[in-house]
Amino acid sequence: MPASLTATLIGPVLALREGRQLELGSPTQRTIFAVLATHAGRTVSRDELVHAIWGERAPATAVNSVYTYVSRLRNSLRTEHRGDHAELLVSDRFGYMLRVAPEGVDVRRFTTSLATARQLRAENAAPRAVRELEAGLSLWRGTPYEGAIGPFVHAERARLTDARLLALEDCAEMLMELGRPVALVGELSALVHHHPLRERLRYLLMRCYVELGWHADAIREYHSLRKRLVEEQGVEPGGPLRQLYERALRGGAGPVSGPGRTPPPAGDTPPEALSQLVREVPGFTGRSAELAQLNSLAEQASAEPTLLLVTGGPGMGKTALATRFAHAMAHRYPDGQLHVDLHAAGTPGQKAPEAAIRHLVAAMGRPAPCESVDARAAYRSLVAGRRLLIVLDDAAGVEQVRALLPGTPSSLVVVTSRNGLAGLIARDGARRIVLEGMGKEDGLRLFGRIVGEPFTVRHRPAVQRLVAACGGMPLALRIAATRIKVAPSPADALACFEDGDPVDFLELSGDRESSLSTVIGWSYAALPPEAAHVFMALGLQEERVVTLPLATGLSGMDRPECRRALHALVDAGLLREVAPDRFCLDSLILAYAQWLGKPQQLVPRQRTVRCARLATITMMDPSTESERLQMIS
Known part of the structure; x- marks a missing residue:
């Protein structure tokens, strides 16, 4: 067994083994340790490490650099009198795993404390819940991930800071319920000074003042907050704050909002719960393993912002699965369930982030932010502290989703997309499942x-x-x-x-948007030109398993350019990488690539590209039947 290891991440990144502090090396090497420690007990792929350190601007040498830093990190984890250092940092063809117990990582202990406190509070055991929160908060030693760098660190730092604020708010709220408001005034005043627009903090400070009879102080806090909200975000304070303000004006007469627990004060609570989830697909079949995995990922998130991704190729049933899961989870999110179709690139009516924000804000019964106001900040203020389930269906890219993420960890966001959205994993802590074809028995059912x-x-x-x-x-089977x-x-x-021809057979008369060629065509139309060229080239042959040399020969591209194009196809869900530089096409995707090359599919918008086997390949975008007939004639 390896010697015990502990990792400190809520403060300077440190590693201790057998009581001795280890030298973790450069900021980049320290970042690799921090990422592996955060995901202790789970294999982290090399691509995840690259994204964590460099994000979307990773240099071409990034993977080789990862190998070097990991090798140095292994040496740092070695003890002088044991030869078991390799057991702490293990690797395989999928990536690397740090063998450290969850209780040996302070971030994991902090998360566990928050989850335990939430459960104790639900059981009306407030004193024990307070002790659990205080134990978790005592783990903080400074700025999280100090000494580490990169997008992952920035995202984790923001996540933990929000979680700490939420824990402080919960702790203060419970102490107030236990009759100890005077002990809170100083700490709450300091927190409000550093977070002046956080409405729940301001509510708690005002409530302390009201409970103590300091009504003028409560009124002053309300006016200070209202002035900043109106000037900076174009919104009014939420309903609970206004009610507390009116109580202060009356000299403290009247009940405090809510039976002992502060309601989310981010905005007016709608008169009835929002329920925008679309109907479940009739006859939903199978996917029990995927549903169980989503449930497990949601449970693991605990006090963290919960962002789940359901990705996969066209027609795999991503929306049906996400909808099924959302309906099953709806009861946990009493403030409502929201759904917005983002219309990924290639489908009609793709939503820009601001348009999606207007949709969500209107659904919650609030007027859209005026043009002079930061719409994203106003949206975060509106949803802060609420327990909402938000389904973002058919997302085109990372930025489209990131703009719609709540700033506090009380909501669950479920995203479906044909693209991999790896940036959300690296920077935003998303958890992803990749949806593939149904099993044979489920398909028969x-x-x-x-x-x-x-x-x-x-x-x-x-x-x-x-x-x-x-x-x-599933789509092909249903058609x-x-x-x-x-x-x-x-x-x-x-x-x-x-x-x-399976592609011709899998068409439904009168419903082009439910036909296979249309659904796959949306993914094809969104490809960058080089990836579209390689996809067309793959349709020139019959093999489902494609190697990089084969794709290079078919496309006429050089190896690096072709590899980038193949990875773009993987990200779009049109290919699966089964081994380094070895890819697999689903049978219907291959059939569609071959179908594209038929003469009757030619359309007006086209271009020619070089190919090793043919003089030219004609590349085209999906079009209407009338355009096709016009072109042929």
Whole structure:
């Protein structure tokens, strides 16, 4: 067994082994230790480390630098009289893992303390909850992650600072409930001075003054806050603050808002709970493992801001899964559930962040911020402290999502996207699941629910081949099952699928947006030109497993350029990397790439690019049937 290791991250980044402080080296090397310690017991990929340190501007040599820093870190973790240092920092082809017990990392202990305190408070054990919070707050030794650098550190520092403020607010609120307001005035005054726009802090300080009979001080605090909110954000103080202000004007007469617990004072509580979640997909089938994983990730988040990503290729059922999960979690978020369709690049009506903010603010019954006000800050002020479940569906990119994240950890945000959104993992602490095809048995059950079990049993071998050909893609299975069900002869329709072009078969008359070519076409249309070129080139052959040398030969690109294009296809959900420089195309994605090259798919907007095997490849964007016919004629 390796010698015990402890990591201090809430303050200067330090490592102690057997009571001896270890030398962690340069800020970059110290950052790698901090990232691995934060995720103790979990493998951190090399790409995650690169993003954590350099973000989206990583140099070409970043991965090689990671190897060097990890090697030096191993030497630093070595004890002089033991040869077990390799057991502390283990590596495999997926990445690196630091073997340190959760209780040996102060960030993990702090998070556990906050979660335990929340549970104790729910059980009306306020004195024990206060002690638990005070134990967690005592772990702070200064600025979190001091001495480390990079996007991950900045995001973690902001997250922990918010969590600490929330813990201080909870602790003050419970001490007030226990009848100790006078002990809080000094600390709350200092906190309000450093965070003048934080409404809950101001509410608690005002409440202390009211409880002590210092009504003039409470009135002064209210006017000070209102002036700053109106001038800087264009909003009024929330309902609970106004009620407390009116109570102070009456000399303290009247009840305090809420039965013993301060309601979220970020804005007026709507007259009834918001419930914007879209309806669940009828006949939702399978995905039990993915739902369990989402539940586990939500539980692990504890007192942290909870941001969950559901990513994957087109047609994989990301929205259906997120909606199912959101409905199951809704009861935990009594302040409401919000849903906004962000319309990823390539789909009609993509929402800019400010448009999405206006949608969310209007849903909460508040007027949109005026143009002179920072809309993002006003939105964060509105949702601060509320327990909301927010579904951001079909996100195009990192910045579109980041603008809509609440500033406090009381809400759950679930994002679906065709893109990987790795920046949200590196900077914003997101937890991600990548959705792939359904298993064979789940695919058969889904098909049977639509067509009928008797037909599925009677034609089981052919249906099994159909499920395999669809690669477990729920959208493809639903389209195929629907076409077979409504056909005059379902058995003949099943045979047509086996004998014909799957892309042509997986079209629904009168509903282009639910047809396979349209849904995959949105992802294709959003690709950068080099990635679109490589995708077209892959359609020139029949192999689903593609290596970098094969893609290079097909596209005529040099290796670095081709590798970047392949990784862009991975990020867009059109490829899966199964090993370094080795990729896999789902069968229907390959069929679509081949379908694009058919003459009848030519459209007016096109360009030619070089290719090693052919003189030119024609590249095009999805278009209407009339445009295609016009081009052919």
